[in-house]
Amino acid sequence: MVNIPSSIDDTVPAAEVEDVELYHPHSWWTTYVFSQDAKVIAIQYSLTAISIGLVALVLSWLMRLQLGFPGYFTFIDADRYYQFITMHGMIMVIYLLTALFLGGFGNYLIPLMLGARDMVFPYANMLSYWLYLLAVLVLAAGFFVPGGPTGAGWTLYPPQAILSGTPGGQSGGIILMLVSLILFIIGFTMGGLNYVVTVLQGRARGMTLMRMPLTIWGIFTATVMALLAFPALFVASVMMLFDLVLGTSFFMPAIVEMGTQLQHGGGSPILFQHLFWFFGHPEVYIVALPAFGIVSDLISTHARKNIFGYRMMVWAIVIIGALSFIVWAHHMYVSGMNPNFGFFFATTTLIIAVPTAIKVYNWVLTLWRGDIHLTIPMLFALGFIVTFVNGGLTGLFLGNVVVDVPLSDTMFVVAHFHMVMGVAPIMVIFGAIYHWYPKITGRMLDEIMGRIHFWVTFLGAYLIFFPMHYLGLLGAPRRYYELGESAVNPPSAHDLNVFITLMALTVGAAQMLFLFNLVWSLRHGKEAGGNPWRATTLEWQTPTTPPPHGNWGKELPVVYRWAYDYSVPGAPQDFIPQNQPNPDRLSMENAS
Amino acid sequence: MSAMLIFLAGIAVVITWWMAQQRLTSKPWLEVGNAGDAPRYDRSPIATAKIGLGVFLAVVGALFTLFISAYFMRMGVEDWWAIPIPGLLWVNTGVLMVSSIALQRAKTEAHKNQTGVMKIALLAGLVTGVVFLVGQVFAWRELTRAGYVLADNPANSFFYLITGMHGLHILGGLVALSRTTLKAWEGARPDRVRLSVELCAMYWHFMLLVWLILFALFAGWANDFVDICRQLLT
Numbered sequence: 001m002v003n004i005p006s007s008i009d010d011t012v013p014a015a016e017v018e019d020v021e022l023y024h025p026h027s028w029w030t031t032y033v034f035s036q037d038a039k040v041i042a043i044q045y046s047l048t049a050i051s052i053g054l055v056a057l058v059l060s061w062l063m064r065l066q067l068g069f070p071g072y073f074t075f076i077d078a079d080r081y082y083q084f085i086t087m088h089g090m091i092m093v094i095y096l097l098t099a100l101f102l103g104g105f106g107n108y109l110i111p112l113m114l115g116a117r118d119m120v121f122p123y124a125n126m127l128s129y130w131l132y133l134l135a136v137l138v139l140a141a142g143f144f145v146p147g148g149p150t151g152a153g154w155t156l157y158p159p160q161a162i163l164s165g166t167p168g169g170q171s172g173g174i175i176l177m178l179v180s181l182i183l184f185i186i187g188f189t190m191g192g193l194n195y196v197v198t199v200l201q202g203r204a205r206g207m208t209l210m211r212m213p214l215t216i217w218g219i220f221t222a223t224v225m226a227l228l229a230f231p232a233l234f235v236a237s238v239m240m241l242f243d244l245v246l247g248t249s250f251f252m253p254a255i256v257e258m259g260t261q262l263q264h265g266g267g268s269p270i271l272f273q274h275l276f277w278f279f280g281h282p283e284v285y286i287v288a289l290p291a292f293g294i295v296s297d298l299i300s301t302h303a304r305k306n307i308f309g310y311r312m313m314v315w316a317i318v319i320i321g322a323l324s325f326i327v328w329a330h331h332m333y334v335s336g337m338n339p340n341f342g343f344f345f346a347t348t349t350l351i352i353a354v355p356t357a358i359k360v361y362n363w364v365l366t367l368w369r370g371d372i373h374l375t376i377p378m379l380f381a382l383g384f385i386v387t388f389v390n391g392g393l394t395g396l397f398l399g400n401v402v403v404d405v406p407l408s409d410t411m412f413v414v415a416h417f418h419m420v421m422g423v424a425p426i427m428v429i430f431g432a433i434y435h436w437y438p439k440i441t442g443r444m445l446d447e448i449m450g451r452i453h454f455w456v457t458f459l460g461a462y463l464i465f466f467p468m469h470y471l472g473l474l475g476a477p478r479r480y481y482e483l484g485e486s487a488v489n490p491p492s493a494h495d496l497n498v499f500i501t502l503m504a505l506t507v508g509a510a511q512m513l514f515l516f517n518l519v520w521s522l523r524h525g526k527e528a529g530g531n532p533w534r535a536t537t538l539e540w541q542t543p544t545t546p547p548p549h550g551n552w553g554k555e556l557p558v559v560y561r562w563a564y565d566y567s568v569p570g571a572p573q574d575f576i577p578q579n580q581p582n583p584d585r586l587s588m589e590n591a592s
Numbered sequence: 593m594s595a596m597l598i599f600l601a602g603i604a605v606v607i608t609w610w611m612a613q614q615r616l617t618s619k620p621w622l623e624v625g626n627a628g629d630a631p632r633y634d635r636s637p638i639a640t641a642k643i644g645l646g647v648f649l650a651v652v653g654a655l656f657t658l659f660i661s662a663y664f665m666r667m668g669v670e671d672w673w674a675i676p677i678p679g680l681l682w683v684n685t686g687v688l689m690v691s692s693i694a695l696q697r698a699k700t701e702a703h704k705n706q707t708g709v710m711k712i713a714l715l716a717g718l719v720t721g722v723v724f725l726v727g728q729v730f731a732w733r734e735l736t737r738a739g740y741v742l743a744d745n746p747a748n749s750f751f752y753l754i755t756g757m758h759g760l761h762i763l764g765g766l767v768a769l770s771r772t773t774l775k776a777w778e779g780a781r782p783d784r785v786r787l788s789v790e791l792c793a794m795y796w797h798f799m800l801l802v803w804l805i806l807f808a809l810f811a812g813w814a815n816d817f818v819d820i821c822r823q824l825l826t
Contacts, residue, residue: 120640120644121644189648189651192651193644193647193648193651196647197640197643197644197647200635200636200643201635201636201640201643202635202640203633203634203635204633205630205631205632205633206625206631206632206634207634208614208615208618208620208634209614209615209616209634210614210615210616210618210620211620224607227647227650227651227654228600228603228650228651228654231651231654231655231658232596232654232658234655235655235658235659235662238753238757239662239753242742242749242753246742246743247742247743248742248743248746248749248753249671249743249746249749250662250666250746250749250750263743265671266669266670266671266672266746267666267669267746268665268666268669271662271665271666274593274665275658275662278593278596278658306621310620310621311616311617311619314616315616318611322604325600326597558630558631559625559631560624560625560626560629560631561620561623561624561625562620562621562623564621565621581624581625581626581627581628581629582624582625582626582627583627
């Protein structure tokens, strides 16, 4: 423990070693490969997620090349284009964002920020990673089977997803996708149990729920949501697998394909949509809530000011989590459902804007008159706020049934969800990596490369996605392989597409610089020390950096205050760590 | 999705009840501990493993509720005709009940440190659990022989799918239960296996409850409930 005068150590009962017996690795394999240490698992999760994310990034380049220069790259035919779309979407949403926020940051930060030695069920935690890796490998195997991966779109709507007209529809592609999802969900459940129960039971002395950093609140709430929402995707995947392999008719209606009547009959494609979006909408917030939490901590630390409205922030996280379970059908306005349902779901959707807006106000008010340090994590946090507001505002358009109907299935929707759930969370992920990299490795990421990375990524993302809104308003449909000469694709729109493609390639190149920075700084980065950002939360107070297995050495930290004591009037420094008690009584005792 | 919304409402009640006890209205910025204070652990006295199992059972509950939701929604289509309930399922239900009672007994005996009875009760629970699974397979065979095959009708498909999923969960439980039983028969003291026995009993009671709901569903007793839900939604 740091900063506690040694004279009072005797009066504090020695924080005994956790009753969870720590697993002690005996060999190189159990230390770095089959590790049960949450920090190693976090790094494994993150590296796997980033690797498969790179595949998705390359797929987006290929799609953009086709849209910017149709017909020029002959190897991108219509089938491949749909396969690229599908894999890009699925990988980014589930295998990158969900896995990185919960499996990566969750594993690294939950035990450290709460003052625990490890997760409560380390063995299940390890299994969680290996199932995730298996899921990723099964997914990637889709590229190598005859017929290629599925091209059904990331929503995998039946009946088209399992018909022969869809790429990968009657071959291995769709099977591998469904099996991979099932494996991912089983693996995630094992990890998710750990994240939830560690928050419930693993906190250090004095770490009450209302003293937890907002990062933990975000990850905790998102995990609870994911545990309840992912079963819907599981059920949908299993039932679709039955329809495909065993010939049942859960989702498949009577259908004539290529002149032959299929065996199926009576199934309900809408049923699939309900199940899928019952998972799919909470998924948006499963990604967003950890981002909300992390960005709150980044802003508070780098503006040297306590978070504005902490309680309100916690309540907003919980309320957003709860509301997100009753809005799913706003993805189905054009599915022909009862208009009264549309009214109900539009109302709940728009109500979510209230707690979300509270959060945005509180971030801005935290910045207000703060001692803002424009460090790279802060730049990304600011980038997030702006992007999230932009994406959120177009969400208000799409949440209204009458506005959504003409905009549905246009590039406007693509622009909206990429801003709000693509660019915005990715901004937070970058900010978080720049922020916590010094704790993970002991070295800072290079500043100049970081700034180039930020500005190219931030400005580039806007140059990519702002024009897409305009294309959408023109009527340019999404998911089309090629628009040709049409009213929705005038020459000016085509020039715009070329521009977007060039920007996409540029932003992609900036990510290569980021990856180089990650590797280069391991060796050549500036020595960081234990607490380079002078932050209050517990992970920065570990006795050694990077923290060893067990995190805390002999004694667990004791928590005396909340996580946001920055610039406290009268304090000798502009931050007071969470494990530092109020010295008043001690100094008074000494004086007497 | 009405069944799932009801389930979620239940979960929401539990979460709200829990959160109400967590002093969410406290003002953490005013509450700084003094040097020399010894703040307490702020966690539940219930064993961590039990809480873990509780959370897991909520996930399993969500899974089966979603299957049931899908069942109700698919039921509305005309091509549906209910599957007959083989008499064997009544026997299986009884066997699973016996299994659950046996494990409850094992739990009580573990608390009383009665190793002998506990060991026998555990074994009885294990054997009846296996018998239940075998019985389910025989019920499947009976139905298939009578011509009710998987892909013929959505009711059949759901029956095989959901009972299969339940069977898989029982199978997973049997793995844990056999490890516990083995530990008890190898002579571990009752206080060493007490927690494992409690966890097994908890899981078993839950799977019994799930089975009873599924049984009511397949037997058609839940149809009135479905009608009410449908009226609520239209």
